[in-house]
Amino acid sequence: MSDVIVQYAGFTPTEYMRESIEKMLREVRENAPNAAVVQATISMADQCFKGTIRINSFIGGFFAIASDKRLRIVGKKLGQQIHKQLHRWKKTRFTNTVRVDHDRVIW
Numbered sequence: 001m002s003d004v005i006v007q008y009a010g011f012t013p014t015e016y017m018r019e020s021i022e023k024m025l026r027e028v029r030e031n032a033p034n035a036a037v038v039q040a041t042i043s044m045a046d047q048c049f050k051g052t053i054r055i056n057s058f059i060g061g062f063f064a065i066a067s068d069k070r071l072r073i074v075g076k077k078l079g080q081q082i083h084k085q086l087h088r089w090k091k092t093r094f095t096n097t098v099r100v101d102h103d104r105v106i107w
Contacts, residue, residue: 003029003035003036003037003038004022004025004026004029004037004038004039004040005037005038005039005040006018006021006022006025006039006040006041006042007039007040007041007042008041008042008043009041009042009043009044010043010044010045011043011044013042013071017071020072020075021040021042021075024075024078024079025038025040025053027079028053028055028079028082028083028086031083031086031090032055032057032062032086033055033057033058033059033089034057035057035058036055036056036057037055037056037057038053038054038055039053039054039055039056040052040053040054040078042071042074047069048067048068048069049067049068049069049070049071049074050065050066050067050074051065051066051067051071051074051075051077051078052064052065052078053078053081053082055082055086059089059093062082062085062086062089064077064078064081064082064085065078065081066078066081
Protein backbone atom coordinates (compact mmCIF):
# COMPACT_ATOMS: atom_id res chain seq x y z
CA MET A 1 0.00 0.00 0.00
CA SER A 2 2.72 2.48 -0.90
CA ASP A 3 0.19 4.89 -2.43
CA VAL A 4 -1.86 4.81 0.80
CA ILE A 5 -0.41 6.36 3.95
CA VAL A 6 -2.08 6.12 7.38
CA GLN A 7 -0.98 7.86 10.55
CA TYR A 8 -2.40 7.29 14.03
CA ALA A 9 -2.12 9.71 16.93
CA GLY A 10 -3.29 9.55 20.53
CA PHE A 11 -4.06 5.84 20.54
CA THR A 12 -2.79 2.50 19.34
CA PRO A 13 -5.29 0.82 17.03
CA THR A 14 -6.12 -2.84 17.40
CA GLU A 15 -5.37 -5.14 14.50
CA TYR A 16 -9.09 -5.18 13.66
CA MET A 17 -9.20 -1.36 13.61
CA ARG A 18 -6.13 -1.22 11.38
CA GLU A 19 -7.53 -3.79 8.95
CA SER A 20 -10.90 -2.01 8.75
CA ILE A 21 -9.31 1.37 8.08
CA GLU A 22 -6.91 -0.04 5.51
CA LYS A 23 -9.74 -1.89 3.72
CA MET A 24 -11.75 1.33 3.44
CA LEU A 25 -8.70 3.24 2.19
CA ARG A 26 -7.95 0.58 -0.44
CA GLU A 27 -11.51 1.03 -1.73
CA VAL A 28 -10.98 4.79 -1.81
CA ARG A 29 -7.71 4.33 -3.69
CA GLU A 30 -9.37 2.06 -6.26
CA ASN A 31 -11.83 4.86 -7.07
CA ALA A 32 -9.29 7.69 -6.99
CA PRO A 33 -7.56 9.11 -10.09
CA ASN A 34 -4.56 7.23 -11.48
CA ALA A 35 -1.29 7.83 -9.64
CA ALA A 36 -3.13 9.43 -6.71
CA VAL A 37 -1.76 9.23 -3.18
CA VAL A 38 -4.25 8.69 -0.36
CA GLN A 39 -3.24 10.02 3.05
CA ALA A 40 -5.28 9.43 6.19
CA THR A 41 -4.87 10.56 9.77
CA ILE A 42 -6.82 9.05 12.63
CA SER A 43 -6.42 10.62 16.05
CA MET A 44 -8.05 10.39 19.44
CA ALA A 45 -8.40 13.16 22.00
CA ASP A 46 -10.90 13.65 24.82
CA GLN A 47 -12.61 10.31 24.13
CA CYS A 48 -13.33 11.34 20.53
CA PHE A 49 -11.88 10.03 17.27
CA LYS A 50 -11.10 12.45 14.45
CA GLY A 51 -10.21 11.35 10.96
CA THR A 52 -9.11 12.98 7.75
CA ILE A 53 -8.55 11.67 4.26
CA ARG A 54 -6.63 13.64 1.66
CA ILE A 55 -6.21 12.50 -1.94
CA ASN A 56 -3.50 14.21 -3.97
CA SER A 57 -3.43 13.69 -7.72
CA PHE A 58 -2.47 15.47 -10.92
CA ILE A 59 -6.11 16.51 -11.50
CA GLY A 60 -6.46 18.08 -8.07
CA GLY A 61 -7.25 17.10 -4.53
CA PHE A 62 -10.05 15.67 -2.46
CA PHE A 63 -10.50 16.06 1.29
CA ALA A 64 -12.80 14.68 4.00
CA ILE A 65 -12.95 15.16 7.76
CA ALA A 66 -15.11 13.53 10.42
CA SER A 67 -15.27 12.96 14.17
CA ASP A 68 -17.26 10.79 16.56
CA LYS A 69 -16.83 8.79 19.75
CA ARG A 70 -16.89 5.61 17.66
CA LEU A 71 -14.14 4.90 15.15
CA ARG A 72 -16.53 2.89 12.98
CA ILE A 73 -18.75 5.96 12.52
CA VAL A 74 -15.74 8.14 11.69
CA GLY A 75 -14.70 5.66 9.00
CA LYS A 76 -18.23 5.51 7.60
CA LYS A 77 -18.51 9.32 7.43
CA LEU A 78 -15.08 9.67 5.82
CA GLY A 79 -15.88 7.02 3.24
CA GLN A 80 -19.22 8.62 2.36
CA GLN A 81 -17.73 12.08 1.98
CA ILE A 82 -14.79 11.06 -0.15
CA HIS A 83 -16.81 8.67 -2.34
CA LYS A 84 -19.35 11.46 -2.98
CA GLN A 85 -16.53 13.75 -4.16
CA LEU A 86 -15.00 11.03 -6.33
CA HIS A 87 -18.40 10.22 -7.83
CA ARG A 88 -18.93 13.90 -8.70
CA TRP A 89 -15.47 14.02 -10.29
CA LYS A 90 -16.14 10.87 -12.33
CA LYS A 91 -19.41 12.31 -13.65
CA THR A 92 -17.69 15.44 -14.96
CA ARG A 93 -14.15 14.34 -15.83
CA PHE A 94 -14.83 13.89 -19.55
CA THR A 95 -17.12 16.88 -20.13
CA ASN A 96 -14.33 19.04 -21.58
CA THR A 97 -12.66 16.40 -23.73
CA VAL A 98 -12.79 16.05 -27.49
CA ARG A 99 -14.27 12.92 -29.01
CA VAL A 100 -13.80 12.05 -32.68
CA ASP A 101 -16.86 10.48 -34.28
CA HIS A 102 -16.04 9.35 -37.84
CA ASP A 103 -15.41 12.51 -39.86
CA ARG A 104 -16.50 15.12 -37.32
CA VAL A 105 -15.24 16.37 -34.04
CA ILE A 106 -17.69 16.40 -31.14
CA TRP A 107 -17.08 18.63 -28.14
